[in-house]
Amino acid sequence: MMFADIATEEKQRVLAELGEVKRLFASRGWFAGTSGNLSIRAGEFASDSFNFAITASGKDKSLSTPEDFLFVDQNGSPSETTRLKPSAETLIHCEIYKLTGCGAIFHVHTVMNNVISELFWDRKSIPVDGVELIKAFNIWEEEAHIEIPIVSNFAHIPSIVPEITDRLDPRIPGIMLRKHGIYAWGANAFEAKRHLEAFEFLFEYVYRWELLQRK
Ligand SMILES: CSC[C@@H](O)[C@@H](O)C(=O)COP(=O)(O)O
Numbered sequence: 115m116m117f118a119d120i121a122t123e124e125k126q127r128v129l130a131e132l133g134e135v136k137r138l139f140a141s142r143g144w145f146a147g148t149s150g151n152l153s154i155r156a157g158e159f160a161s162d163s164f165n166f167a168i169t170a171s172g173k174d175k176s177l178s179t180p181e182d183f184l185f186v187d188q189n190g191s192p193s194e195t196t197r198l199k200p201s202a203e204t205l206i207h208c209e210i211y212k213l214t215g216c217g218a219i220f221h222v223h224t225v226m227n228n229v230i231s232e233l234f235w236d237r238k239s240i241p242v243d244g245v246e247l248i249k250a251f252n253i254w255e256e257e258a259h260i261e262i263p264i265v266s267n268f269a270h271i272p273s274i275v276p277e278i279t280d281r282l283d284p285r286i287p288g289i290m291l292r293k294h295g296i297y298a299w300g301a302n303a304f305e306a307k308r309h310l311e312a313f314e315f316l317f318e319y320v321y322r323w324e325l326l327q328r329k
Pocket residue numbers: 147148149150151169170171172173200201202203221
């Protein structure tokens with residue numbers, strides 16, 4: 115969908131929702147040292163044509179300013195003239211939208227997600243066994259076992275993308291970057307937030323349980 119064809123109200127809705135999520139996550143300390151980025155799609159999705167609003171790069175995300183977000187297209191290029199720079203990790207958002215057709219993507223760095231990504235790096239995924247909160251991912255089997263994929267982290271962002279393409283599991287609405295952070299997505303901001311919160315809960319559960327087993 116062309117950016118010019120998206121209604122002004124839809125663009126305003128997306129910016130308002132992003133602002134709200136950003137403030138909430140900032141209050142949880144989820145944007146340490148300018149880390150993290152958030153995006154919400156605006157308008158219709160086609161795998162080769164879509165637009166989304168994303169956090170501008172390198173900003174203090176605990177502050178709210180008129181220059182917090184900009185719209186980009188499916189290639190990560192600004193949809194309109196702006197002096198703002200999109201997140202350095204915009205290409206990861208582009209790829210996740212393309213692969214899933216989702217409506218929102220939230221990325222945060224936490225100590226817990228960094229520790230757990232290194233703890234399970236050898237197996238390239240984080241195992242979770244039968245924890246109730248797996249249901250937040252719409253997985254309803256009794257005692258479900260899931261594996262949350264972990265991919266390599268490179269300073270050169272385009273190098274991270276092929277591994278995401280390869281490892282993304284359609285059942286699991288998130289992917290971990292090694293010693294970097296989690297990307298979680300959903301059909302809309304409500305769902306992406308639910309998924310992100312569930313991931314962080316499960317990471318802490320798995321970490322604590324793992325420590326108890328090792329005693
Ligand atoms: C300042 S450390 C975090 C960054 O390197 C990056 O991983 C990140 O999440 C934020 O980058 P940004 O370009 O602001 O979206």
